[in-house]
Amino acid sequence: MPQFSDRVERIAISGIREVFEAAGEDAINLGLGQPDFPTPEHARQGAIDAIEAGKTDAYTGNKGVPELREGIVQKHERDLGLEYHPEQIIATAGGSEALHIALEAHVGPGDEVIIPDPGFVAYDALTKLTGAEPVPVPVRDDLTIDPGAIEAAITEDTAAFVVNSPGNPTGAVSPVEDVEAFGRIAEEHDLLCISDEVYGRILFEGEHRSPAEFAPEQTVIVDSASKTYSMTGWRLGWVAGAPERVERMLRAHQYVQACASAPAQYAAASALNGPQDVVGEMAETFQARRDLVVDGLREIGLDVPEPEGAFYVMPEVPEGFVDECIARGVVVVPGEAFGDAGEGYARISYATSTEELEEALAIMAEAYESVI
Numbered sequence: 376m377p378q379f380s381d382r383v384e385r386i387a388i389s390g391i392r393e394v395f396e397a398a399g400e401d402a403i404n405l406g407l408g409q410p411d412f413p414t415p416e417h418a419r420q421g422a423i424d425a426i427e428a429g430k431t432d433a434y435t436g437n438k439g440v441p442e443l444r445e446g447i448v449q450k451h452e453r454d455l456g457l458e459y460h461p462e463q464i465i466a467t468a469g470g471s472e473a474l475h476i477a478l479e480a481h482v483g484p485g486d487e488v489i490i491p492d493p494g495f496v497a498y499d500a501l502t503k504l505t506g507a508e509p510v511p512v513p514v515r516d517d518l519t520i521d522p523g524a525i526e527a528a529i530t531e532d533t534a535a536f537v538v539n540s541p542g543n544p545t546g547a548v549s550p551v552e553d554v555e556a557f558g559r560i561a562e563e564h565d566l567l568c569i570s571d572e573v574y575g576r577i578l579f580e581g582e583h584r585s586p587a588e589f590a591p592e593q594t595v596i597v598d599s600a601s602k603t604y605s606m607t608g609w610r611l612g613w614v615a616g617a618p619e620r621v622e623r624m625l626r627a628h629q630y631v632q633a634c635a636s637a638p639a640q641y642a643a644a645s646a647l648n649g650p651q652d653v654v655g656e657m658a659e660t661f662q663a664r665r666d667l668v669v670d671g672l673r674e675i676g677l678d679v680p681e682p683e684g685a686f687y688v689m690p691e692v693p694e695g696f697v698d699e700c701i702a703r704g705v706v707v708v709p710g711e712a713f714g715d716a717g718e719g720y721a722r723i724s725y726a727t728s729t730e731e732l733e734e735a736l737a738i739m740a741e742a743y744e745s746v747i
């Protein structure tokens with residue numbers, strides 16, 4: 376038996392994959408965490424032009440090409456009124472690497488990182504990879520992240536907390552008073568707030584706000600082209616934060632990644648600097664599907680908090696429901712894949728066609744009947 380690090384032995388392959396493998400090939404997959412649209416034409420063209428101009432043959436600067444970082448700066452100004460300098464941005468291999476370097480640069484053995492439960496699977500795993508200890512804090516009954524619960528979980532070892540709105544797996548959106556509270560908590564307790572905003576543009580009610588508006592020095596924004604522009608395969612995300620934090624994150628990024636993929640950087644630059652209508656159109660489509668799925672699940676008899684963003688809905692489900700759905704050919708993910716507090720819930724992604732969603736709702740109704 377080869378020897379492995381304690382850190383890697385503490386993490387496992389995400390439970391979501393296991394669910395996919397358990398389902399048959401013809402199953403309707405409501406387990407997916409990615410939009411089902413093509414990458415916008417102008418984004419793809421940005422990569423093609425860059426390749427043909429020979430701009431993608433070499434490493435780019437570690438932080439990324441200027442046109443991309445400028446586009447990211449403009450985006451944060453446009454969406455949140457935040458004024459970053461391009462030097463405060465690092466382009467990464469997706470939001471995944473952005474989370475990794477944010478944690479790697481700030482926490483390690485002996486530190487605690489407060490994460491939402493249920494929450495995106497990487498928060499727990501990436502925290503453990505740094506040697507720090509994840510401290511899961513249950514979300515409220517309406518599935519929003521509870522600032523009071525975060526504050527109550529702070530100990531002298533707490534170094535950081537992660538927030539995520541709109542949230543995966545919940546679709547919940549933090550109201551502005553909570554976002555402000557995240558900023559206050561970070562400042563008062565001198566903690567890093569990692570704000571995962573990858574779903575910030577997939578929002579149906581209210582407006583997207585960031586703790587960085589309230590605590591710019593304490594917040595690192597993690598964002599990505601993946602969900603906003605349907606670019607999960609391109610692997611392009613970024614971090615934005617205070618200069619001394621960015622300098623530390625750059626040290627990790629430089630050695631694990633060198634630079635984000637050059638074609639992906641040019642595609643994302645075109646996406647960010649070009650027309651944004653496509654983003655609103657995708658969000659409208661998701662909203663119509665959200666309504667379809669929420670109404671459908673309520674008709675079945677499930678208790679469904681209405682998600683205000685992302686493309687997930689997380690109802691409480693009876694015992695055996697998830698297995699019964701999978702056995703009948705509809706893949707949904709058991710809530711416990713996202714943390715202990717997810718037990719008794721299921722994550723249903725509606726990043727798939729209306730026809731498939733309607734078919735899946737009919738099957739889920741049968742599954743429900745068979746287990747109650």
Ligand SMILES: Cc1ncc(COP(=O)(O)O)c(C=O)c1O
Nearest residue numbers: 408469470471495543599601612
């Ligand atoms: C909440 C959240 N953050 C970050 C990511 C990472 O996405 P990517 O690495 O494709 O940018 C995901 C992907 O599912 C996510 O759901």
